[in-house]
Amino acid sequence: MNTQVQSPQPSPAPVQGGLLRPMLVVFVGLSLVTGLLYPGAITAISKAVFPHQAAGSLIEKDGRTVGSELIGQPFSDPKYFWGRLSATAPMPYNAAASAGSNLGPTNPALTDAARARVVALHAADPDNQAPVPVDLVTASGSGLDPHISPAAAEYQAARIARARGIPIEQVKQLIAANTETPLLSVLGGPGVNVLKLNLGLDAIARK
Numbered sequence: 001m002n003t004q005v006q007s008p009q010p011s012p013a014p015v016q017g018g019l020l021r022p023m024l025v026v027f028v029g030l031s032l033v034t035g036l037l038y039p040g041a042i043t044a045i046s047k048a049v050f051p052h053q054a055a056g057s058l059i060e061k062d063g064r065t066v067g068s069e070l071i072g073q074p075f076s077d078p079k080y081f082w083g084r085l086s087a088t089a090p091m092p093y094n095a096a097a098s099a100g101s102n103l104g105p106t107n108p109a110l111t112d113a114a115r116a117r118v119v120a121l122h123a124a125d126p127d128n129q130a131p132v133p134v135d136l137v138t139a140s141g142s143g144l145d146p147h148i149s150p151a152a153a154e155y156q157a158a159r160i161a162r163a164r165g166i167p168i169e170q171v172k173q174l175i176a177a178n179t180e181t182p183l184l185s186v187l188g189g190p191g192v193n194v195l196k197l198n199l200g201l202d203a204i205a206r207k
Contacts, residue, residue: 059195067195071095072146075198078124079163081148081156083194084135085117088143100141114138125159147191150179166204174200 046054057069067073072083074092086092087101103110114137121132133152153175161168178196182188 059199061199066199068146069193069195070146071144073195075194078159080201081153081160081192081194081197082121082136083148084145085113085137085139086143087139093144095144098142098144100143101139121155125156125162128155128158130155146193146195147180148194150175150190150192153192153197160201164201164205170204171201174204 043054052058058065059067059069072086072093074086075082086094088094088097088099090097101110101113117137118132121136122128133149133155135149136152136155154172157168157171157175161171174197175192178192178200179190180193181190
C-alpha cells in the first residue's frame, strides 16, 4: 500500500515589523501633501493672483451680491435682455442641478420648447421680423450659460429700447461695451454676459 505524504504548504510570510513603519510614514506623508498642502497652496496662489475668479466671479450691486459672472439667471420682463433657455430641474438656472435636456434632435419636446420661445419673443416684439438667433431658443449643455451671442442681444435691442423709452443706439452701445472676445481669439465666439447687460440697463435708468 502506497501512501503519499503531502508536504505542508508554506504559510505567507508575516509583514516584518521593520516594513510597517515606513509604509505608515509614506501613507501619512502622501495624505498630507496631496490632501492638505497641495490644495492649500493652489488655493492661496489663486486667491493672490486671481482674487475675483477664486471667489466665484461674484457681481455686486449697491454693496450686495446679485449673482455670478459664471451662472445665468432667468429674465422674462420685456425691459431686460433674455438669456438662453435652461433645462435644469426643478427650476431654470438651478446651479445645484446643472444639466442639459438630453433631448435628441428629432424629439418633439425639443421642437416644442424652441417654438414656445419663438412665440414669446414675437409676442414681446411683434414688429421684429428678423430671424431669431438659435441661442435664444435652445438650452446649453450645462443649463447655466450666462452668455448669449451679440446677435441674440442685438435682436432684443429694439424691444428693450421701446420698453425703457431710451434710444436704440444707447442699447447697442451697451451691447458693444459688454461684448467679450474668446480666449486667444480662437476658442469659441464672442459673447455677452446677460446679467452684466441688465445691470447696465438699470444703471442707464438711474441716470
